Amino acid sequence: MKKIxxxxxxxxxxxxxxxxSLIISLIVSFAGGVISPTISNAQNTACSHHFAEQKAPIxxxxxxxxxxxxxxxxxxxxxxxGVSRTPLWSAEYLTRVxxxxxxEVQREDNFHAEASLPQEDQAxxxxxxxxxxxxxxxxxxxxxxxxxxxxxSFSLANIVPQNRQNNQLLWAAIESATRHIVQQxxxxxxxxxxxxxxxxxNRINNRVFIPTHIFKAxxxxxxxxxxAWLAPxxxxxxxxxxxxxxxxxxxxxNLFPAIPDSVKSRTMELPEPRIRSKR
Numbered sequence: 147m148k149k150i151x152x153x154x155x156x157x158x159x160x161x162x163x164x165x166x167s168l169i170i171s172l173i174v175s176f177a178g179g180v181i182s183p184t185i186s187n188a189q190n191t192a193c194s195h196h197f198a199e200q201k202a203p204i205x206x207x208x209x210x211x212x213x214x215x216x217x218x219x220x221x222x223x224x225x226x227x228g229v230s231r232t233p234l235w236s237a238e239y240l241t242r243v244x245x246x247x248x249x250e251v252q253r254e255d256n257f258h259a260e261a262s263l264p265q266e267d268q269a270x271x272x273x274x275x276x277x278x279x280x281x282x283x284x285x286x287x288x289x290x291x292x293x294x295x296x297x298x299s300f301s302l303a304n305i306v307p308q309n310r311q312n313n314q315l316l317w318a319a320i321e322s323a324t325r326h327i328v329q330q331x332x333x334x335x336x337x338x339x340x341x342x343x344x345x346x347x348n349r350i351n352n353r354v355f356i357p358t359h360i361f362k363a364x365x366x367x368x369x370x371x372x373x374a375w376l377a378p379x380x381x382x383x384x385x386x387x388x389x390x391x392x393x394x395x396x397x398x399x400n401l402f403p404a405i406p407d408s409v410k411s412r413t414m415e416l417p418e419p420r421i422r423s424k425r
Contacts, residue, residue: 193218196237198335198365199404207398217303221295222285228267230355232306235339236284240328247291260303269302269354277350282308284338286321306340307356311381319419320375335365337401363390363401371414389413
């Protein structure tokens with residue numbers, strides 16, 4: 147058999163095949179597959195533009211690190227927990243331009259399990275069926291600037307069990323208020339997710355954890371200001387506005403690692419959510 151520079155043609159063919167497989171796997175990963183995660187940091191160069199100063203949130207409580215995987219999508223990134231079968235956070239970078247594009251995308255519901263996650267860690271559509279809870283987006287479908295991004299937002303890796311009235315009234319108003327800030331200021335880094343507090347966490351279908359609260363933290367990189375909304379995951383319009391530093395203590399997650407503590411300890415003024423009548 148002929149050799150090329152000491153390597154047989156058969157060996158060369160095998161090497162080429164392996165390199166091709168590696169390239170394909172990298173393309174799939176960067177196009178929306180599972181990030182190569184560290185235990186507490188879903189940082190990845192393909193996903194870094196979703197994070198302030200390109201620094202992903204960092205878990206500060208070891209118990210939360212169990213079975214976590216980062217997933218990078220076109221317009222947002224999540225850190226998914228195989229324990230709760232929900233995201234622990236969902237991060238996005240919003241601008242006037244991206245929201246202008248999002249207004250042109252017609253909503254089409256397409257909820258689906260996240261196939262890039264280990265099957266035993268995935269939430270399934272059957273978990274939510276007849277549960278009485280909405281499938282609540284963390285990064286909202288209305289923020290998505292392309293059809294593909296909107297499809298990805300319906301992944302159950304971006305979803306938590308949310309009280310129906312809370313999702314459709316109060317939380318919809320908080321999402322709208324966030325977009326209003328972007329229109330005023332030009333850009334925001336936004337991180338949304340669940341909070342699980344207490345000794346006993348309820349589940350739907352005995353599999354997917356039900357958050358006790360839901361949060362949305364925002365950071366204005368131009369004004370160097372930040373704050374967060376936190377709402378109980380129950381019927382009603384109750385919510386708190388708080389500093390990011392206070393929220394991080396309750397979450398045990400450093401949401402914006404690159405932001406100075408002096409910024410996170412001050413509470414940026416947030417607009418009051420305009421709650422519409424019941425749908």
